[in-house]
Amino acid sequence: MGADPPHRVVVVGGGFAGLNAVRRLRDAPVEVTLVDRQNFHLFQPLAYQVATGALASAEVAAPLRAVLKRQVNAGVVLATVKGFDLGAREVVLGDLPDGEPERRLAYDTLIVAAGSNYSYFGHEEWREVAPELKSIGGALTIRGRLLSAFEAAELEPDPERRRAWLTFAVVGAGPTGVEMAGQIAELARDTLRGDFRHARPEQARIVLLDGAERVLPAFPEGLSRHAARELEELGVEPLVGRTVVDVDAESVSWEEDGGPVRMPTRTVVWAAGVRASRLATLLGEAAGTEVDKAGRIAVGPDLTVAGHPEVLALGDMASVHGPDGEPLRLPGLAPVAIQQGRYAARAIATRLRGERSRPFHYLDKGNLATIGRSKAVAELRGGIHLWGLPAWLAWLTVHIYYLIGFENRLLVLLRWTFSFLTRGRGARLIGLGAKAPEP
Amino acid sequence: MGADPPHRVVVVGGGFAGLNAVRRLRDAPVEVTLVDRQNFHLFQPLAYQVATGALASAEVAAPLRAVLKRQVNAGVVLATVKGFDLGAREVVLGDLPDGEPERRLAYDTLIVAAGSNYSYFGHEEWREVAPELKSIGGALTIRGRLLSAFEAAELEPDPERRRAWLTFAVVGAGPTGVEMAGQIAELARDTLRGDFRHARPEQARIVLLDGAERVLPAFPEGLSRHAARELEELGVEPLVGRTVVDVDAESVSWEEDGGPVRMPTRTVVWAAGVRASRLATLLGEAAGTEVDKAGRIAVGPDLTVAGHPEVLALGDMASVHGPDGEPLRLPGLAPVAIQQGRYAARAIATRLRGERSRPFHYLDKGNLATIGRSKAVAELRGGIHLWGLPAWLAWLTVHIYYLIGFENRLLVLLRWTFSFLTRGRGARLIGLGAKAPEP
Numbered sequence: 001m002g003a004d005p006p007h008r009v010v011v012v013g014g015g016f017a018g019l020n021a022v023r024r025l026r027d028a029p030v031e032v033t034l035v036d037r038q039n040f041h042l043f044q045p046l047a048y049q050v051a052t053g054a055l056a057s058a059e060v061a062a063p064l065r066a067v068l069k070r071q072v073n074a075g076v077v078l079a080t081v082k083g084f085d086l087g088a089r090e091v092v093l094g095d096l097p098d099g100e101p102e103r104r105l106a107y108d109t110l111i112v113a114a115g116s117n118y119s120y121f122g123h124e125e126w127r128e129v130a131p132e133l134k135s136i137g138g139a140l141t142i143r144g145r146l147l148s149a150f151e152a153a154e155l156e157p158d159p160e161r162r163r164a165w166l167t168f169a170v171v172g173a174g175p176t177g178v179e180m181a182g183q184i185a186e187l188a189r190d191t192l193r194g195d196f197r198h199a200r201p202e203q204a205r206i207v208l209l210d211g212a213e214r215v216l217p218a219f220p221e222g223l224s225r226h227a228a229r230e231l232e233e234l235g236v237e238p239l240v241g242r243t244v245v246d247v248d249a250e251s252v253s254w255e256e257d258g259g260p261v262r263m264p265t266r267t268v269v270w271a272a273g274v275r276a277s278r279l280a281t282l283l284g285e286a287a288g289t290e291v292d293k294a295g296r297i298a299v300g301p302d303l304t305v306a307g308h309p310e311v312l313a314l315g316d317m318a319s320v321h322g323p324d325g326e327p328l329r330l331p332g333l334a335p336v337a338i339q340q341g342r343y344a345a346r347a348i349a350t351r352l353r354g355e356r357s358r359p360f361h362y363l364d365k366g367n368l369a370t371i372g373r374s375k376a377v378a379e380l381r382g383g384i385h386l387w388g389l390p391a392w393l394a395w396l397t398v399h400i401y402y403l404i405g406f407e408n409r410l411l412v413l414l415r416w417t418f419s420f421l422t423r424g425r426g427a428r429l430i431g432l433g434a435k436a437p438e439p
Numbered sequence: 440m441g442a443d444p445p446h447r448v449v450v451v452g453g454g455f456a457g458l459n460a461v462r463r464l465r466d467a468p469v470e471v472t473l474v475d476r477q478n479f480h481l482f483q484p485l486a487y488q489v490a491t492g493a494l495a496s497a498e499v500a501a502p503l504r505a506v507l508k509r510q511v512n513a514g515v516v517l518a519t520v521k522g523f524d525l526g527a528r529e530v531v532l533g534d535l536p537d538g539e540p541e542r543r544l545a546y547d548t549l550i551v552a553a554g555s556n557y558s559y560f561g562h563e564e565w566r567e568v569a570p571e572l573k574s575i576g577g578a579l580t581i582r583g584r585l586l587s588a589f590e591a592a593e594l595e596p597d598p599e600r601r602r603a604w605l606t607f608a609v610v611g612a613g614p615t616g617v618e619m620a621g622q623i624a625e626l627a628r629d630t631l632r633g634d635f636r637h638a639r640p641e642q643a644r645i646v647l648l649d650g651a652e653r654v655l656p657a658f659p660e661g662l663s664r665h666a667a668r669e670l671e672e673l674g675v676e677p678l679v680g681r682t683v684v685d686v687d688a689e690s691v692s693w694e695e696d697g698g699p700v701r702m703p704t705r706t707v708v709w710a711a712g713v714r715a716s717r718l719a720t721l722l723g724e725a726a727g728t729e730v731d732k733a734g735r736i737a738v739g740p741d742l743t744v745a746g747h748p749e750v751l752a753l754g755d756m757a758s759v760h761g762p763d764g765e766p767l768r769l770p771g772l773a774p775v776a777i778q779q780g781r782y783a784a785r786a787i788a789t790r791l792r793g794e795r796s797r798p799f800h801y802l803d804k805g806n807l808a809t810i811g812r813s814k815a816v817a818e819l820r821g822g823i824h825l826w827g828l829p830a831w832l833a834w835l836t837v838h839i840y841y842l843i844g845f846e847n848r849l850l851v852l853l854r855w856t857f858s859f860l861t862r863g864r865g866a867r868l869i870g871l872g873a874k875a876p877e878p
Contacts, residue, residue: 038868038869039586039590039867039868039869040867040868040869053497053502056495056496056497056498056866057495057496057497057868058492058495058496058865058866058868059495061868063492063865063867063868065631065634065635065867066634066863066865066867069633069634075593075635075636077593077594078587078590078869096591096594097587097588097590097591097594098590098591098592098594098595098600098604099591100594103594136868147478148517148536149536151478151517151536151537152535152536152537152538153537154514154516155516155535155536155537155539155542156537161537165537192504194508195504195505195508196504196514197514405865407853407854407857407863407865408865410853411850411853411854411865414846414849414850414853415846415850418846424505424846426497426502426505426844426846426847426850427495427497428478428479428502428504428505429477429478429479429496429497429500429502429575430477430478430479430517
């Protein structure tokens with residue numbers, strides 16, 4: 001009988017990829033340590049609902065220790081990863097809760113799944129005026145800005161300046177941008193209607209900007225058209241084929257056929273230009289592997305880093321290459337991350353049994369995006385396309401199903417029922433947002 | 440037929456007193472403007488549950504515009520009050536959402552109900568290391584500190600330093616301090632038990648410090664004894680008769696019979712030394728009325744400021760004097776504030792009809808404090824004293840009843856049911872706390 005020390009797996013990142021890897025290692029003969037700089041898993045697909053006050057932050061977040069409470073082979077360390085020492089097989093940790101400047105964590109297998117952020121097309125200075133919608137801190141900042149803009153409009157006597165306060169721009173017409181623009185429209189036209197004595201929130205102008213030629217470019221063209229029409233019904237102007245060239249505290253500017261356009265606005269929300277976590281670059285430097293234009297590290301068909309079969313990279317920060325060496329170009333979606341996390345866990349267990357694992361294969365179950373109340377688009381397996389109410393019901397079901405924790409599922413269902421019936425939003429609080437963490 | 444401009448009432452502060460005044464003016468021939476620096480009403484008696492992750496902040500907060508949506512004679516202005524110009528009958532506003540440095544708001548009747556904060560016995564430097572539990576910002580800061588202390592203990596190899604991370608001090612043994620100490624004990628011994636691999640949260644030491652000779656000094660002695668015993672059953676050490684003389688990042692010190700004691704701890708929560716809002720002083724200076732030792736402005740039996748029948752001060756920031764000129768010494772409780780808000784609304788309506796209003800009279804319905812799961816004390820009308828489960832059920836019923844908004848009532852009930860059944864806490868998030876606003 002073996003008295004070998006257990007195989008140590010360190011997982012960096014408690015998002016969809018990392019957390020699913022940890023949970024699927026439940027019965028494997030390993031000792032898992034999950035490292036995250038936040039003590040909770042964020043259900044990122046609903047972060048935009050926090051940004052518009054439809055949900056409280058705690059309702060889309062699950063404390064990591066609570067999720068893993070019963071998994072006796074898993075521990076959690078709250079820290080930032082400062083570097084990887086692949087030679088010594090150690091992760092270098094910083095920002096520790098006890099104030100120590102640095103600690104090292106040894107591993108036999110390392111999984112890095114640190115996700116992605118929005119980039120600002122090389123204009124980091126826009127981050128301050130146009131907060132991004134990837135983190136809970138960003139969502140709370142946006143919530144405060146959105147609600148404050150209506151408060152400012154209420155006090156502003158000058159019609160032109162009031163108009164700027166009631167103009168909202170969302171940059172990026174992927175699923176997050178589309179959902180955000182739709183939610184701002186519903187916030188203004190339904191929730192806040194009648195809440196003010198001078199401002200008229202229902203007169204708000206909401207524009208959705210993207211350099212691409214259509215909204216939701218990852219969806220089939222027909223669904224993009226449905227989405228654009230549903231956005232217009234909500235009162236959002238989808239301005240596609242427009243590349244943003246400047247953002248400041250009082251305006252956003254873009255290029256279009258007729259030349260440059262400058263639109264006065266006090267509120268810009270950023271949801272464009274996905275870029276892998278800086279940990280992809282750090283890991284690439286440590287492993288001698290290059291990152292691609294979006295900052296993602298290349299991994300092989302088994303999700304390992306070249307020359308390091310004991311190091312896997314998953315999720316948004318990795319670019320998977322097939323057996324032929326070509327990138328698979330997987331979308332940056334939760335299902336991809338979940339399946340990769342589960343694959344990684346299986347691969348580790350397989351390898352510990354001395355067997356070889358098959359290449360990762362993404363099972364595409366479809367793609368969903370919601371636009372608003374009874375408005376969504378869905379591309380399901382087998383070429384089935386849905387829009388309107390059926391797509392929206394599919395979206396609701398899937399999101400409630402994947403939300404972690406029975407308690408959160410019930411709370412979110414309850415909030416959504418209230419919002420549906422009353423068009424109210426219970427979490428419209430200004431000023432409780434932390435600064436978004438540095439990417 | 441009168442074409443008089445409507446009587447303008449400005450209410451400063453959307454707490455229990457101010458918000459109840461506004462709502463009770465619903466049918467009066469007046470135009471009401473509520474000024475608050477936050478866009479929500481905080482249900483302060485449950486703020487401590489946010490501080491321990493039992494409830495999300497949005498669940499104990501109600502957006503003011505949502506509360507007043509259907510009250511057509513009421514508006515809301517989000518701003519800080521910088522001063523009172525009683526001669527011109529104007530309130531001077533700052534920190535406006537549109538960035539204007541200052542605006543003035545004219546009134547015919549002014550109600551000021553800006554509440555109170557905890558003072559630090561003249562040691563403002565303690566505020567940074569020992570956050571207070573009056574605001575939602577403070578509660579979120581405390582939540583982050585409490586949870587981080589357990590995270591630090593998990594990583595700390597040195598037993599003595601780990602001990603300091605697992606030692607928690609609550610200063611002030613009034614209802615808030617007692618509730619907070621009890622919640623920390625339940626967090627450590629129930630919720631977090633088994634969540635860590637190295638730290639043993641159930642070994643946490645929780646001390647409750649107060650200079651008074653017993654916990655809950657405002658309650659009858661018998662109930663204080665019950666409360667102390669229930670605290671001890673939860674594992675809290677009630678250290679009464681101890682005056683805190685120093686707090687720093689690594690310890691708290693107090694005087695006791697044998698001399699000074701210094702206890703190493705990394706987490707101190709402050710709930711002592713109530714002091715009226717600085718607006719009481721500003722109003723006192725404007726009206727030529729002195730404030731008392733606790734910073735409260737003196738008001739007459741009809742809650743008006745001497746020499747200014749058009750200015751009322753309510754709630755924690757006012758000291759009501761009876762017809763004989765003696766202070767009534769009303770407790771700083773929500774029921775007092777609620778009754779004063781309703782009285783003020785009635786008094787204004789009465790005066791507009793040309794009649795005189797009777798002096799304010801506080802109807803004491805009793806006093807409740809909870810200590811933990813099935814543990815509470817209650818002093819009801821007619822000298823009925825309850826403790827244990829009956830008192831706890833009374834506490835639950837009253838708090839759910841007074842919580843504003845049907846949606847929040849249901850959400851809080853649901854969270855409490857989950858916590859009761861699982862001993863879990865759904866909102867255990869670190870790092871989303873804003874800084875507490877300046878008092």
